[in-house]
Amino acid sequence: xxxxMSFHRTGACLAGLLVFLALSGCRPAREEPAHAGAVSQTYFxxxxxxxxxxxxxxxxxxxxxxxxxxxxxxxxxxxxxxxxAEFVSLIDAAIAAxxxxxxxxxxxxxxxxxxxQRAADAGIPVVxxxxxxxxxxxxxxxxxxxxxxxxxxxxxxxxxxxxFSGSAVCASHEIGNLMHETRCRGFxxxxxxQGVEVVVLDITSDTVTAIExxxxxxxxxxxxxxxxxxxxDGMSSWRAxxxxxGRGDVLHATFDLDPVTLDxxxxxxxxxxxxxxxxxxxxxxxxxxYLKHNYELVQANDLLTGPFxxxxxxxxxxxxxxxxxxx
Numbered sequence: 001x002x003x004x005m006s007f008h009r010t011g012a013c014l015a016g017l018l019v020f021l022a023l024s025g026c027r028p029a030r031e032e033p034a035h036a037g038a039v040s041q042t043y044f045x046x047x048x049x050x051x052x053x054x055x056x057x058x059x060x061x062x063x064x065x066x067x068x069x070x071x072x073x074x075x076x077x078x079x080x081x082x083x084x085a086e087f088v089s090l091i092d093a094a095i096a097a098x099x100x101x102x103x104x105x106x107x108x109x110x111x112x113x114x115x116x117q118r119a120a121d122a123g124i125p126v127v128x129x130x131x132x133x134x135x136x137x138x139x140x141x142x143x144x145x146x147x148x149x150x151x152x153x154x155x156x157x158x159x160x161x162x163x164f165s166g167s168a169v170c171a172s173h174e175i176g177n178l179m180h181e182t183r184c185r186g187f188x189x190x191x192x193x194q195g196v197e198v199v200v201l202d203i204t205s206d207t208v209t210a211i212e213x214x215x216x217x218x219x220x221x222x223x224x225x226x227x228x229x230x231x232x233d234g235m236s237s238w239r240a241x242x243x244x245x246g247r248g249d250v251l252h253a254t255f256d257l258d259p260v261t262l263d264x265x266x267x268x269x270x271x272x273x274x275x276x277x278x279x280x281x282x283x284x285x286x287x288x289x290y291l292k293h294n295y296e297l298v299q300a301n302d303l304l305t306g307p308f309x310x311x312x313x314x315x316x317x318x319x320x321x322x323x324x325x326x327x
Contacts, residue, residue: 042073043289044094045282047130048087048107048177049078054232054258055278059130061325062282063103070290072100082174082205084108091115101125101289103282104140107177109133116140125292129281131179132302141298144284146276146306148179152186152228154307155253155274159226160194162271164251166225167197169217173210173233175202180230183255187228196226203229203237210237211244218247226251232258235273239264257310257322265315276306279326 045063049056060076067074077094079086088111094102095118102119106112106128119126120139132143152170159168168191170184188198201217203210214237218224227250229238235254242248248269254261255274264270284303291297310318321327 042099043101044075044099045103046077046090046094047105050080055256059278059282062279063286066283066286084111095119100293103127103129103285105130106133127285127288129285143302144281148182149186151274151307152183153190156187156190164225166223168226171201171203171229173205205233207237211241214241229254231256235261272311275308275310280305
């Protein structure tokens with residue numbers, strides 16, 4: 001637990017340092033002083049998630065807060081529903097706007113490779129948030145987000161410590177999302193060490209469909225003893241399924257924070273959630289791009305914002321921040 005939680009402390013320290021640098025009076029490498037003409041600077045945050053999704057709403061909040069603090073324009077783009085094709089078209093739109101920088105999720109490295117190379121050729125700095133290129137070949141400055149394999153693996157270990165019998169499920173509401181695949185792989189690897197089989201389910205982001213998928217799986221595999229969902233969409237669907245089926249006996253854990261997850265932990269339906277502090281992903285991406293554009297300052301290493309476990313033991317300490325859309 002200690003090594004996982006150290007990401008939280010490191011991220012907080014770096015957040016303070018970068019904000020200090022961004023708002024300090026040191027002279028920039030370019031001709032304009034800090035904030036002079038900053039209002040004409042525009043930075044894009046382009047992800048595979050809708051701004052209306054509880055998870056991504058926190059990323060948006062972080063990015064907009066950074067824009068307000070720095071006096072720059074920030075634009076958020078994301079498809080209404082998960083679609084790699086639409087996501088890539090939004091990256092194209094951001095590049096066409098010729099901004100001072102773009103933050104983007106590396107949801108599908110192959111799909112984003114060509115547009116990111118065009119951004120690099122056009123001299124537009126890019127940072128990766130939330131999901132990184134596992135091969136490290138794409139042209140971005142650095143990655144701001146969680147170590148997703150480690151998060152999935154640590155989550156699997158924690159579920160084994162809690163104890164359950166039977167097989168397990170990793171339920172993805174975005175099949176094709178590399179981040180989800182990585183989480184499930186880490187989760188499955190941890191459980192495989194104890195001989196536990198993990199089935200990956202495509203539950204989609206539609207609650208009605210997800211409930212039917214869960215219903216069919218448990219009818220065919222009633223011995224299933226643990227379920228890992230991968231974010232607020234999956235969490236909401238699992239809660240709806242439990243309310244319908246009464247399967248609160250199944251050990252459940254999830255990723256990320258929102259009011260539904262908060263209530264599920266309080267009610268004992270969910271054992272824990274794995275937080276990646278996505279506010280930092282939005283905030284720090286804008287700060288990083290601002291520092292690059294105005295001062296030619298670039299952090300030398302990736303900024304890990306997670307994983308961080310939230311359980312019934314510590315959730316009340318951050319409950320107000322969840323309600324405020326910061327955690």
